[in-house]
Structure formats: C-alpha cells, structure tokens
Amino acid sequence: MKNNPITIKDIARILGISASTVSRALKDHPDISVETKKAVNELAAQLKYQPNAIALSLKQSRSNTIGVIIPEIVHHFFSSVISGIEDVAYKAGYTVMICQSNEKYDREVANTNMLLAHRVDGVLVSVAKEATNFDHLRMMKEKGIPLVFFDRIVPGLESDQVVIDDEEAAYKATKHLIDNGRKRIVHFSGPSHLQISTNRKDGYLRAVREAGLTEDPALIIEADNFEKAVVAVRHMVDNKNLPDGIFATNDLTAVGAMQGLQKLGVKIPEQIAIVGFSDGRLSGITNPPLTSVDQHGYEMGSLATEILLQRILSSDENYTPVTRVLQGNLVVRESSK
Amino acid sequence: MKNNPITIKDIARILGISASTVSRALKDHPDISVETKKAVNELAAQLKYQPNAIALSLKQSRSNTIGVIIPEIVHHFFSSVISGIEDVAYKAGYTVMICQSNEKYDREVANTNMLLAHRVDGVLVSVAKEATNFDHLRMMKEKGIPLVFFDRIVPGLESDQVVIDDEEAAYKATKHLIDNGRKRIVHFSGPSHLQISTNRKDGYLRAVREAGLTEDPALIIEADNFEKAVVAVRHMVDNKNLPDGIFATNDLTAVGAMQGLQKLGVKIPEQIAIVGFSDGRLSGITNPPLTSVDQHGYEMGSLATEILLQRILSSDENYTPVTRVLQGNLVVRESSK
DNA sequence: GTGAAAGCGCTAACAT
DNA sequence: ATGTTAGCGCTTTCAC
Numbered sequence: 001m002k003n004n005p006i007t008i009k010d011i012a013r014i015l016g017i018s019a020s021t022v023s024r025a026l027k028d029h030p031d032i033s034v035e036t037k038k039a040v041n042e043l044a045a046q047l048k049y050q051p052n053a054i055a056l057s058l059k060q061s062r063s064n065t066i067g068v069i070i071p072e073i074v075h076h077f078f079s080s081v082i083s084g085i086e087d088v089a090y091k092a093g094y095t096v097m098i099c100q101s102n103e104k105y106d107r108e109v110a111n112t113n114m115l116l117a118h119r120v121d122g123v124l125v126s127v128a129k130e131a132t133n134f135d136h137l138r139m140m141k142e143k144g145i146p147l148v149f150f151d152r153i154v155p156g157l158e159s160d161q162v163v164i165d166d167e168e169a170a171y172k173a174t175k176h177l178i179d180n181g182r183k184r185i186v187h188f189s190g191p192s193h194l195q196i197s198t199n200r201k202d203g204y205l206r207a208v209r210e211a212g213l214t215e216d217p218a219l220i221i222e223a224d225n226f227e228k229a230v231v232a233v234r235h236m237v238d239n240k241n242l243p244d245g246i247f248a249t250n251d252l253t254a255v256g257a258m259q260g261l262q263k264l265g266v267k268i269p270e271q272i273a274i275v276g277f278s279d280g281r282l283s284g285i286t287n288p289p290l291t292s293v294d295q296h297g298y299e300m301g302s303l304a305t306e307i308l309l310q311r312i313l314s315s316d317e318n319y320t321p322v323t324r325v326l327q328g329n330l331v332v333r334e335s336s337k
Numbered sequence: 338m339k340n341n342p343i344t345i346k347d348i349a350r351i352l353g354i355s356a357s358t359v360s361r362a363l364k365d366h367p368d369i370s371v372e373t374k375k376a377v378n379e380l381a382a383q384l385k386y387q388p389n390a391i392a393l394s395l396k397q398s399r400s401n402t403i404g405v406i407i408p409e410i411v412h413h414f415f416s417s418v419i420s421g422i423e424d425v426a427y428k429a430g431y432t433v434m435i436c437q438s439n440e441k442y443d444r445e446v447a448n449t450n451m452l453l454a455h456r457v458d459g460v461l462v463s464v465a466k467e468a469t470n471f472d473h474l475r476m477m478k479e480k481g482i483p484l485v486f487f488d489r490i491v492p493g494l495e496s497d498q499v500v501i502d503d504e505e506a507a508y509k510a511t512k513h514l515i516d517n518g519r520k521r522i523v524h525f526s527g528p529s530h531l532q533i534s535t536n537r538k539d540g541y542l543r544a545v546r547e548a549g550l551t552e553d554p555a556l557i558i559e560a561d562n563f564e565k566a567v568v569a570v571r572h573m574v575d576n577k578n579l580p581d582g583i584f585a586t587n588d589l590t591a592v593g594a595m596q597g598l599q600k601l602g603v604k605i606p607e608q609i610a611i612v613g614f615s616d617g618r619l620s621g622i623t624n625p626p627l628t629s630v631d632q633h634g635y636e637m638g639s640l641a642t643e644i645l646l647q648r649i650l651s652s653d654e655n656y657t658p659v660t661r662v663l664q665g666n667l668v669v670r671e672s673s674k
Numbered sequence: 675g676t677g678a679a680a681g682c683g684c685t686a687a688c689a690t
Numbered sequence: 691a692t693g694t695t696a697g698c699g700c701t702t703t704c705a706c
Contacts, residue, residue: 004398005456005480007683018693023685031691048476053454054400055683057391058698061341073423074416076618082410086437095451098435100423114432117390119342139385143342226622255622262624281413285563285592287599287624344699355677360701368675392699395682 006049015039026051057119066308067115067123068098069108071152076280077297078126081150084301085124092309094121101128112136122146122308124301127154129194146311150304151295155195160311162304162324166196169293169328170203173275174247176291176330178211180337182245182273185213188232188257190224190249197224200249200277224249229256237264244272245336251276255286258335273336279329288334296326343386352376363388394456403645404452404460405435406445408489413617414634415463418487421638422461429646431458438465449473459483459645461638464491466531483648487641488632492532497648499641499661503533506630506665507540510612511584513628513667515548517674519582519610522550525569525594527561527586534561537586537614561586566593574601581609582673588613592623595672610673616666625671633663 008026012019017036025032025040043049057063066089070078082098089096097120099111108128113136115123123145125137134154141147141159149161177185187204190197201220208215223232229248233256236242248254254276258268268274268288276283279294303324311319345363349356354373362369362377380386394400403426407415419435426433434457436448445465450473452460460482462474471491478484478496486498514522524541527534538557545552560569566585570593573579585591591613595605605611605625613620616631640661648656 005683008685009683019683020685020694021692023683024692027685033691036691048480050450050453052395052456052683054391054394054456055698056685058389058395058682058700059684059686061698063391073410073419074413076411076413079411079416083437086410086435090451095434095455097432098423100420113387114427116387118432119389119391143385252622259622259624282619282622285589285596285619285623287596342699345701346699356699357678357701358676360699361676364701370675373675389699392682393701395684395698396700396702398682 005052006044006047007052008049011040011043011047011049015043061119062121063119064093065095065097065118065120066305066312067111067118067120068096069101069111069115069123069125069127070098071101071103071126071128073098073100076282077151077278077295080297081126081301081304084298084303085305086301088302088305088309094309101131103129105131105133109136112140116140116143116145120145122148122312124148124150124304124308126150126152128152144317146308148304148308148311150300152196158321160304160307160322160324162300162307162326164295164300164326164328166199166328167203167206169277169330170200170247171207172203172328172330173277173291173293174204174207175211176332177245177247177273177275177336178207178213180245180273182243183213184243185219185245185247186236186243187220188223188229188246188248188253189220191222197249204247219243223256224253226252226256229253230260233257233260233266234264237261237266242266242272246272246274248274248276250278251280251283251290251292254290254292254335255282258286258290269335269337275330275336277328279331283331283333286335291333291336292331293328294331295328300326342389343381343384344389345386348377348380348384348386352380398456399458400456401430402432402434402455402457403642403649404448404455404457405433406438406448406452406460406462406464407435408438408440408463408465410435410437413619414488414615414632417634418463418638418641421635421640422642423638425639425642425646431646438468440465440467442468442470446473449477453477453480453482457482459485459649461485461487461641461645463487463489481654483645485641485645485648487637489531489533495658497641497644497659497661499637499644499663501632501637501663501665503536503665504540504543506614506667507537507584508544509540509665509667510614510628510630511541511544512548513669514582514584514610514612514673515544515550517582517610519580520550521580522556522582522584523573523580524557525560525566525583525585525590526557528559534586541584556580560593561590563589563593566590567597570594570597570603571601574598574603579603579609583609583611585611585613587615588617588620588627588629591627591629591672592619595623595627606672606674612667612673614665616668620668620670623672628670628673629668630665631668632665637663 101108276292279292438445613629616629
C-alpha cells in the first residue's frame, strides 16, 4: 500500500498518449478531443489521481501559499483572525502557513526565513511584543513579497495594514460609563511602549475630558492582567478609595477587577460598573456578563487576506499602502448597567 | 525590488563554478575545497540566498510538511493542541499545514484532498462531529500516508491515536462530587453518537454505582451547550427537583448551569456543586471558579506529532498501531467545594 | 575537487 | 488533435 502517488505520466503510459495531452485533457483544453478527455478523466478518477501541488509551484514560480506570523494561536482573538484568513484564502485557492512567534523576536525571524524558503506569495503579520528590530520584515518587502500587517503594526514600515480604532473604541467604552452616570472612572492600562495601550488610554482620556470630569493621573493604573487587577482593586478597597467605574485595557484584567471586588463585597455593577476590551469567549460567561469591545477578529483576518491577495494578483510595484481601520463595537452587558 | 529569488545557479554563475559545486559547498560536502566553500557561503550570505524548499520537496519526493485536520481552531483546547503540534514539528524541521473542518464532512474531505495535493508526509486528524463516512481518511492510509488521530478518533479505522481517558476522568470528576458528600448528581451529557460523550457518561455511571447511589435515568440530561443548560436548570428549579451536584460534559455547559442556577437564587457550591470538563481559559475566571478536567491539549498535540514523525521516519509498513491514553487531571476550584 | 547530466511532476511554447 | 522539448531549482550519480 505504500505505492507512490499517481502522476500524469502514469496516466499517459496506461492510455498510450503523451503527458502533455493528459495535462491538457485534465484542464479541459479546447484542443483535446472529447473522447481523449473522457478517457483521461475517467482513468484519473479511477486511480484517484491528485495533481502534485509542489510540482506546480515549482513550475509556476509561485506557491499559492500565504504565510501568517502571529504571536500566539491560543488567544481567542488571534485564532478568530486565523479563521478569517483561512476562509478567504482557501476560497481563493490559496493555502495558509501559520507560524507562531510566541512573542519572541528570534522566533519571528526564524518564521520569516521559513516562509521565505517556502516561497510564500505574501505574508500577514502581527508583530511580537518583544520585537523592536524589523529588518527581517523589511527584507521581505525588498524581496518583493507583499506584506499586510494586522492589529500589531510596525510604525516605521510602509505597508498595508488593518487595525481597529483603539482610541475610538476606548472612547466609546468610557463614554458609555459616563453616560450611565459614572463620574470617577479608573483606567487599567497596558505597558506604555505598546501603541495599542496608549491609543486606548488616549480614548479614555478624551471621553473623560469631553465630559468635564476631573482628569486625575491617579485614576490611570498600569495593570493588564488578572492578578495585577486583583491587587489593584484590593488597594482601592483598603484605601476606601473606590471609583464608580472601571475601563480595563483587556477582558482578563476586567474580570480580575470584577472578581477581586466581588470577593471584597463590592456589588457589580451597582457600586462599580466595569468595561473590558477585546470581546472574547469569556465576556459572555462571567458573572455578571462583561461589557466589552468586540475586536472583530474574523473580519480583521478576512479583510487583511483580501487586501493581500489583491496585492499578490495585481503585482503593481508602486502602489500606495492602504490602512483599513475597523471600528470596535461596544457590546453592552450586565457589568456596566 | 521585485527581483526573483537568488538561486544556486546565480551563485554558480557569479563565482564561475558549477551549480553542483555550489550545492555541495552549501551542505559542507567533504570533497569541496575550503576556499570554494568559503567563497560560496560568503556570497550566499551576502545575497541572502534562501534554498527553495519547493524544489527540494519535488526532488526528494517528500514535503517535510505534516497536515492537521481539526474541527475548529477557535476552541481553546484545539488551539493548544496546535501549539503542541507546531512546536514539535518545527523543531524537527517540518512545517505544518492546518485545515479546519468546521465540523463539516464536506470540508473535511476537501481538506484531505488539499493535503494530498501538497504531498504531506503525514496527517494528524481530529474528526468532525458531522462525519460518519471515513473513506477519505481510509484512502489516505491506503496511499501510505501515516495518520495519527487525536481526541476524536474513528473507531473502525486502525491507526495510531492519542486520546484522553474520558471515562476515567469523568469517573474522577463524579467521584470528587460524591466524596464531598453529594448524593443526587445530575449529568449533562453530549449526543450519544459521539464516543466521547458516552465515555464520559460511562465514567459518571461507574462512580455513581460504585458509591451505591440511586442510578436514575432522569438524572442524565442531554445538554451540551450554554443555552441548553440554562433551560435544563430552569426546569429543575420549576419542578422543585434540585440535585446537589452537576457534572457537565464540557465547561460551557457547566457555566450555563451555574449561571442559570445563580440567577434563580441557587447558591453555588453550597446548594449545588458543579464540575465541568476540558479545562480552558474560562474555568479559572467564572464566579465561582469552575472545577474542571484539564485535557492537556498541548501535550496531546506534541505527543501525537512525535508519534507521527516516528511513523514517517521509520516507514515500516507493518507496524502495530499504538493508542496512547492521557489522563485528564481534575482541577478542583471553588464551584465544587 | 569539480563538472555534466538526469530527473522529481508539471506546463507551455513549438512542432507536426 | 497530439507529441516533443525545455525548464522551474535542486541533488546526485557518474565522469574526469
């Protein structure tokens, strides 16, 4: 049963015709007679012939493959992006090669080389947190490989990109709290060297200013995970310095705050309303369900892929890079009512 | 900048030597003189030469690629499996081609053909819920492509497989409830045509019997998602027919039960203790945190890949298929204390 | 120590 | 309507 795969030559030999005739018959070339086509297709089906995609790639000098470099596949947001990528790519006859950087610079470089070796026709990238040098990506561009960034972009690198409007989404989230009568709103923010974090903080600040609330630096606390949020809220309770609203830079932080507070007897949302960011599986199942910003991972993936495929097909060297900004939806649930 | 990739020929031409010498120099062949090697390697580095993996695959009639067919990448369990797969595969110099079936039979067949076309050296499969016909997978085996199943296996198909001991894990989960003094334990089960569901039910039953509890068919309720669980617990409350423990076939169902009950004023775990299955991101962040079975997705992925690579390399046609059973850990949290 | 040639599977001029 | 040939990039046997 370990027989080598059937090739066009096998079919040709059996039918006593040439390989090129078989090739043409299989792709319904007008020159080929109906009988020949019939014979070829029948035999091919019978032998379960599968065209060798590798040979095709070599011949055509294009792999019909796109590469994806992503920080971590186990994050709901990123896996939904991949879903969007795959759907669009497969529909267009492309296969997808997925690489995880695990947030490491070295891995990202290794991934780049791997994709280069496989002659991918284009690449989708969301850069690793750790990466500060981007020569490897620049090199890809120089080799003429179209690059589309999504979510985590590289400021210095001119390229197509798909991002969500973090500032605006954060503004909407904060404004929602304000519209519900909250006046002392804490922001749990991410590390300030990440553009994503500062954008979200800026949105928060805009909403606060616009509403004429006091703009207190003490209300902005750097905490971007579950544990840090738990610690931070315990401090608040200890100091009897409770806000009436919290906007967190991501959902896990919001949940940490929520649970930390609940454990200390604070009622959510009655005493403190909470809003997260990056609506994942978990927002709907917390208690109470968490208001959050839907980042549209699937749409981001499919849109980025559409742009990439367009670049690949048009192969116009002098295009102007496009930036597509998706609006994050605020999904209001019980935690902020 | 759209220059074609550098090939071995380019290097040969520039250096005025033959392509075969370049090839040998690059792989440090003993015949080649030190100077030639040096010259070749330097030029290759300078030109950023990348060997063409596609040409290599064609030449060697193996792709150094393994295929993965998985139901849905957006499930935490499956994405951690993929993480495990990728780590092992990349370390061994293999690339990974990931396909989602989205639980559809048609997609699974299409994925199979795609992987076949790409001449993958082996395939890892977790079958789609919808699939009942497995000729496409059988065909792969007949073509001599090693297949390793993980998690969702195909009973009739002799092949390597990595599964978790669902029966035992379900037994442990149920026994844990019993050990904590619970006597009337409901099981929310999955569809009975899925082996995974019946295994879990069997484990539940074994624990119940062993403890000499009443084995009431009314205590087994088919409900395997959030909404169904909410409906089911509402019935219980309406009928004033509350159990004191619930073991659910997956976490989302457990969470649905938990929230449904809480909304109706039932205290978790005081009145009803709850245990889920397939410890994902969410078990730790529910309120109270959910006791659940850790399915070891990463280990399952890495183990399955190790087995597959071994099959690929040994290429012994007459091996006896191996079944590796992982033990699921019960992770005890507040929901069952 | 190096080169020439063949071939992996396929396609696309260029014959006939 | 079909066959012949060359070549995609690389490795490898066989020469020298």
